[in-house]
Amino acid sequence: xxxxxxxxxxxxxxxxxxxxxxxxxxxxxxxxxxxxxxxxxxxxxxxxxxxxxxxxxxxxxxxxxxxxxxxxxxxxxxxxxxxxxxxxxxxxxxxxxxxxxxxxxxxxxxxxxxxxxxxxxxxxxxxxxxxxxxxxxxxxxxxxxxxxxxxxxxxxxxxxxxxxxxxxxxxxxxxxxxxxxxxxxxxxxxxxxxxxxxxxxxxx
Ligand code: GAR
Numbered sequence: 001x002x003x004x005x006x007x008x009x010x011x012x013x014x015x016x017x018x019x020x021x022x023x024x025x026x027x028x029x030x031x032x033x034x035x036x037x038x039x040x041x042x043x044x045x046x047x048x049x050x051x052x053x054x055x056x057x058x059x060x061x062x063x064x065x066x067x068x069x070x071x072x073x074x075x076x077x078x079x080x081x082x083x084x085x086x087x088x089x090x091x092x093x094x095x096x097x098x099x100x101x102x103x104x105x106x107x108x109x110x111x112x113x114x115x116x117x118x119x120x121x122x123x124x125x126x127x128x129x130x131x132x133x134x135x136x137x138x139x140x141x142x143x144x145x146x147x148x149x150x151x152x153x154x155x156x157x158x159x160x161x162x163x164x165x166x167x168x169x170x171x172x173x174x175x176x177x178x179x180x181x182x183x184x185x186x187x188x189x190x191x192x193x194x195x196x197x198x199x200x201x202x203x204x
Pocket of ligand 1: 010011012013014015016017089090091092110111112120121122123173176
């Protein structure tokens with residue numbers, strides 16, 4: 001049987017990429033990581049992919065005429081590699097219709113807050129500044145909005161009075177590294193579907 005193939009998109013450190021690659025390597029996640037897509041060739045995640053033996057497409061958006069131009073190239077690669085699921089893991093760009101349309105319902109994102117609270121940039125800083133007592137992690141399907149797609153899974157994280165951006169980020173990352181492989185496993189095994197309302201996500 002053809003393995004379930006994922007492509008991970010990332011822009012920075014890549015600790016989520018690493019958690020996914022480790023879960024695959026230790027047999028906890030039965031998928032193949034077929035591609036890393038990175039919009040910053042100097043990002044640490046590129047070295048992590050090299051070490052894990054994962055092929056990488058690292059590009060500089062400025063070298064393309066438009067977002068459509070580089071996303072067209074990405075779609076070509078995803079199709080060539082028969083990618084089943086696109087996994088955004090700290091990919092700090094809005095995905096446009098060029099990628100969304102051919103992969104509709106097959107792109108997921110992880111976000112460091114309990115959406116719909118604190119979408120967009122610096123969700124951890126936003127949560128601290130707002131003074132919430134609980135924040136968390138959300139994995140959702142990607143649609144055309146900013147962190148607005150149907151929610152697949154969420155986990156809460158308590159905010160302590162002495163938490164800083166760094167200590168809270170560490171707590172959130174620990175949860176992300178468990179939750180993302182868990183959700184990918186659910187999707188790969190066909191246990192996750194969208195309800196008829198197009199909004200609620202159902203787990204078998
Ligand atoms: C993660 O915390 C992820 O939730 C966040 O970027 C971080 C990437 O960390 N994503 C977003 O804020 C998307 N809006 P990593 O590079 O170590 O995986």
